[in-house]
Amino acid sequence: MPRDLDPRLLRAFVAVADELHFTRAAARLYVAQQALSRDIRRLERDLGAELFVRTTRQVTLTGDGERLLPYARVVLQAQDELLAAASGASRPLLVDLNTEGMASGRVLARARELAPDCELMARFQSGLTGAAAEIVAGRLDVSFGRLAGLEPAVRALLSHQPVRFEPMAVLLPQDHPLAGRERIPLNALAGETVYAGAGNPATREWTDLARRLFAGRGITIAPPAPVAIGFEEFRRVMAKTRTPVLAVVDFPAMPDTVLRPIVDPVPLSPVSMVWRKGIVHPGVDALRAAAADLAGQEGWLERDANAWLPEGDMSLMGDNN
Template identity: 35%
Template sequence: METRELRYFVAVAEELHFGRAATRLGIAQPPLSRAISRLERRLGVELFERTSRAVAITQAGETLLREARAVLDAVEAAERRTRRAARATPGQAAVVLATKAGASTELLAKLLDAYAAEPDSVPVEVLLSGIGEQSRVLRDGRADVALLHLPFDDVAGFDSEELHTEGQVALLPAGHPLAARPHVVVADVTELPGLPLPRWPEPDGTYLAGPGPQAHDQAQLLQLIGLGRACAIVPESGRVIVTEGVVAVPVLDAPRVTTVIAWPPHSRSQAVAGLVRTATSL
């Protein structure tokens, strides 16, 4: 299979419409249809069920979709890391560490300080990405290593080490009755009238999503909570981002969150290995 064929297939699988997929790819529909048919003949399977009204992906197609995304991510990662290696100063290539903006802040600061003190350390570029993006930037080569959070982030296909496990807290407006309690349960927070959980553009589960106003990052989230327009449940380490007008209350029955450091299993980077060793020693 060629990467071009896989890109064609992924576009059709995601759009479930040959016309929209062709527009997305910038090609005409007939050659796209022929390419998918050739791929099906070569594999000896039916990837899509086609009718005059709809296109549906088959079980075999679902399997190829998962595999094709991984392959295309790997190709993109190889391109990015190769270009970055070419730009780096010999022997001093920086390592890129991805993490959620505002998440595991204290752990991240300790990790960076401890690693910088190592005699063979290299510069660390911290990539602060949005909600739900950390696994993606690690897969596609924008990052070499990442701090991820279980059970929310996808660590499939990565090597990883557990670093820290914590509970969760509810972020509430300071004047709300629940803000004065020593603790709450999830149902207390998710069923608050007039104070909904926010919507996220790419929800990954780290923060519970609801029907409230959309928040793109933690700064927007804190402003919405301070204005009495939303509430949120976040890992306990999120206390460090609490601003005036927002109170953090422990949530007794929320699932515990485990921070892990993750990297591609084929990585042979000495810098990544050193960063992982430092992280696990903290």
């Protein structure tokens, strides 16, 4: 028997013992089922004991599995306490939201329900590019947005989890010629100048997505302008300039404007949850569980084959780590 056991193997053991189902346990641990099965076999070899009886219909604990399970729980609890003490996991977790009420805000609300003892504090950086720089610097913990819009060197420092393919929309003055339509075909925006955050260093990933969407379609991105800070200031500037704004379908309502989904094709904004690699905090676990729960319930990661999405974004959205 080895002198030391890998705690990861013990976590696999406890997860399968709790679920009595390898597929559910793998989803809980965010690993592939094959990897989980390998970990269980390795732990059984290390302990010299069979822990589970597996059939095509069910998974049950063996006598040795039942006897060793309480000890595994004690070891993992001690490890969690040690890591929490080292990482300051009792501190508030700083969570960046682009705007209240959107997908990221709903994930935060659900995470607060799942982990009521955690202090999950909202911050508003308004852009993943800006938030990612704060995360890498240690001044922020978690954010949401388009991962593919970040520089590869920055992405290498972050972990991520796909959250949603969010349909895009356009915010229009209520007397705009297109405002009377329930949906706006993308080609109907030809000849329009649309605001997409150009010049804002914190939202480069969004401006890049707009450029890719508008390329070859006769749609112009509004030139850089001073960034409006705060909802009321944004509303005031929009009322003054009367420039359509590229948004998403959950963008909050604003006076004197209408929000219309874009169609033919439906463009998607890929949203991931991102956090600093190596961070250990129960709030991160709660946010990940909340995001997976909402995505599963509401089909956030389902997409029509005819929807528009850059290829590079698709590959990253399928790459959990």
